[in-house]
Amino acid sequence: MREWLRLLRYILPHSTRLTAAFALAGLGALMELAKPWPVKVAVDYALGGQTPPPTLAGVIAVLPGASSRHALLAWCVVVAIVLVVAAAACAMATLQAVVVIAQRLVYDLSHEVFEKLQRLSLRFHASHTVGDLLQRVSSDVFVIHFAVSQVAIPGTIALLCLVSMFVIMASLDLTLALVAMTVVPLLALTLIRYIRPLDQTTTQQYQTQGALLALVEQSLTAMRIIQGFARERYVQRKVDAQAHILGEAYNATTRVSSTYKEVTGAITGLAAAVMLGLGGARVMDGRLSLGDLLVFLGYLATLYGPVNALATAVGAAVTVTARSRRVWEVLDATEELQERHGARALGRARGDVRIEGISFGYGQAGKSHPVLHDVTLSARPGQITAIVGATGAGKSSLVALLSRFYDPWAGRIMLDGVDLRDLTLTSLRENVALVLQEPFLFQMSVADNIAFGRPEATREEVVAAARAARADHFIARLPHGYDTIIGEQGASLSGGERQRIAIARALLKDAPILVLDEPTSAVDAHTEALIFEAISHLLRNRTVFIISHRLSTIRRADQIITLQGGRIAEQGTHSDLLAADSVYADLYRHQHIAAL
Numbered sequence: 001m002r003e004w005l006r007l008l009r010y011i012l013p014h015s016t017r018l019t020a021a022f023a024l025a026g027l028g029a030l031m032e033l034a035k036p037w038p039v040k041v042a043v044d045y046a047l048g049g050q051t052p053p054p055t056l057a058g059v060i061a062v063l064p065g066a067s068s069r070h071a072l073l074a075w076c077v078v079v080a081i082v083l084v085v086a087a088a089a090c091a092m093a094t095l096q097a098v099v100v101i102a103q104r105l106v107y108d109l110s111h112e113v114f115e116k117l118q119r120l121s122l123r124f125h126a127s128h129t130v131g132d133l134l135q136r137v138s139s140d141v142f143v144i145h146f147a148v149s150q151v152a153i154p155g156t157i158a159l160l161c162l163v164s165m166f167v168i169m170a171s172l173d174l175t176l177a178l179v180a181m182t183v184v185p186l187l188a189l190t191l192i193r194y195i196r197p198l199d200q201t202t203t204q205q206y207q208t209q210g211a212l213l214a215l216v217e218q219s220l221t222a223m224r225i226i227q228g229f230a231r232e233r234y235v236q237r238k239v240d241a242q243a244h245i246l247g248e249a250y251n252a253t254t255r256v257s258s259t260y261k262e263v264t265g266a267i268t269g270l271a272a273a274v275m276l277g278l279g280g281a282r283v284m285d286g287r288l289s290l291g292d293l294l295v296f297l298g299y300l301a302t303l304y305g306p307v308n309a310l311a312t313a314v315g316a317a318v319t320v321t322a323r324s325r326r327v328w329e330v331l332d333a334t335e336e337l338q339e340r341h342g343a344r345a346l347g348r349a350r351g352d353v354r355i356e357g358i359s360f361g362y363g364q365a366g367k368s369h370p371v372l373h374d375v376t377l378s379a380r381p382g383q384i385t386a387i388v389g390a391t392g393a394g395k396s397s398l399v400a401l402l403s404r405f406y407d408p409w410a411g412r413i414m415l416d417g418v419d420l421r422d423l424t425l426t427s428l429r430e431n432v433a434l435v436l437q438e439p440f441l442f443q444m445s446v447a448d449n450i451a452f453g454r455p456e457a458t459r460e461e462v463v464a465a466a467r468a469a470r471a472d473h474f475i476a477r478l479p480h481g482y483d484t485i486i487g488e489q490g491a492s493l494s495g496g497e498r499q500r501i502a503i504a505r506a507l508l509k510d511a512p513i514l515v516l517d518e519p520t521s522a523v524d525a526h527t528e529a530l531i532f533e534a535i536s537h538l539l540r541n542r543t544v545f546i547i548s549h550r551l552s553t554i555r556r557a558d559q560i561i562t563l564q565g566g567r568i569a570e571q572g573t574h575s576d577l578l579a580a581d582s583v584y585a586d587l588y589r590h591q592h593i594a595a596l
Helices: 002-036 038-046 053-063 069-117 124-126 130-138 140-172 174-181 183-221 223-228 232-284 290-331 394-401 425-429 445-452 459-470 471-475 495-509 525-539 574-578 583-595
Strands: 352-362 371-378 384-389 410-415 432-435 513-517 542-546 557-564 567-572
Touching: 002 069, 002 290, 038 069, 069 130, 069 290, 069 371, 124 223, 130 290, 130 542, 140 174, 140 290, 174 183, 183 223, 183 290, 223 232, 232 290, 232 432, 371 394, 371 410, 371 557, 371 567, 384 394, 384 445, 384 574, 384 583, 394 495, 394 513, 432 495, 445 459, 445 471, 445 495, 459 471, 459 495, 471 495, 495 513, 495 525, 495 557, 557 574, 557 583, 567 583, 574 583
Parallel strands: 384 542, 384 557, 432 513, 513 542
Antiparallel strands: 352 371, 352 410, 557 567
């Protein structure tokens, strides 16, 4: 029930259109209820010659030429055709109205889910597979479509039809009407028996489907590694195994739902046979006219349509409940990176950064191993701060805190004297430009990738940034130059080319804080020297943090921070640290020897 109450929040803003759809569906139901009556008039009054009751006689009197039995029969045929056409028209109009409403509801819900996913921390995304989240935002959100198109409107109209049919059937023969309605409690008992298994198997099915989608997405992304290690059969076996599990989940759902449908079908079929026998006997006894019997049988045939529609709506409601839980799990996920009340929007920052005694780990404080311990340092505009250390020393973790991808367990980070937690996330990140070791490029043009952080930039500015990153010459050789569409994740470019486009993107953003995390690991030393020579003048007024295992890259840094085991082991210039003959000097000597 809670899931349905939450769905109502999205449905109620569209109540006007939804009311119109209900009205169309109701009008169509009235057409269906009227369909048997031309048959009764034709059989009893046009063919049988019986005298119609006063009300019907008054209606016949206003019909042109209906005084003769032949004309009355013709009118019955016309009315029957009109009712069929009108019912079909109402059904088509209802379908169109429902589709329009449902599409809008899906758009609203998917928009909110994707917006929430973008606000959730990297910790959340690290604990969920891309494939599973993809299914939730692209497939599970259609739960609201099903709620309207397969449950709310069909279920409500079916219920109203059942009530209306019972009233009409009772006016013809109360006993037969009561016998016909005994099917309803039997169907309710059947539903109670199967609703829990339906819920469980449906939930398992969609969870398993998400797991398979995640595995396939991961495999396609890692195709180079799979082929490089000749592990195609191994991955195929994993996919096959997960597909088998999904098949079993589908089979379980199908078995339960099919059994449910067959039981309900058997109940309605048996009831129809009983009604045919009883009704025929009452006609032979003279308690029903032939026309009344045909009307009754017409309603009887129509009765089980709404009954089955109601049963189908209940089954769809179970699916809606199961799938909606996956959507609510995203919308209810805790946003770890909360903005404090009254957080201020930062304009263009000066770039004074002060890191004060921070400790940090990727789990919860006290429950996981810390990556950084009591780190304190300062960085000023126009200053290049290099961070070095062995793999796993905490370098990337430290710069990740600058964009507030995570919050430290203890301590704080100040920007221009303001705690990062007192700034809005958007304004903070607008002041930071990133170049990551594994640069991500979008499947769009080279120019659009470079201008991603500053979409209003002119083509001239885009080209200037590419030249500064030493990317212009290879971009010019691409089939359409800057308008060339890059393959997914930059697969059509080399690693060095992707890095240079990422550098150009960061430079064009023109943020006061620039974070370079192994920005040139995929280019040779000569190209690296050319890049830094070209961009050196662009770094003068910025606060620059650079991480590099290639110590030749950072020897000109204003200060070098050496991390060891998540702590600052030493701090100073290149010459100072060499003279200290400690951790940095040891790293430098080993790298120098390795280069010989």
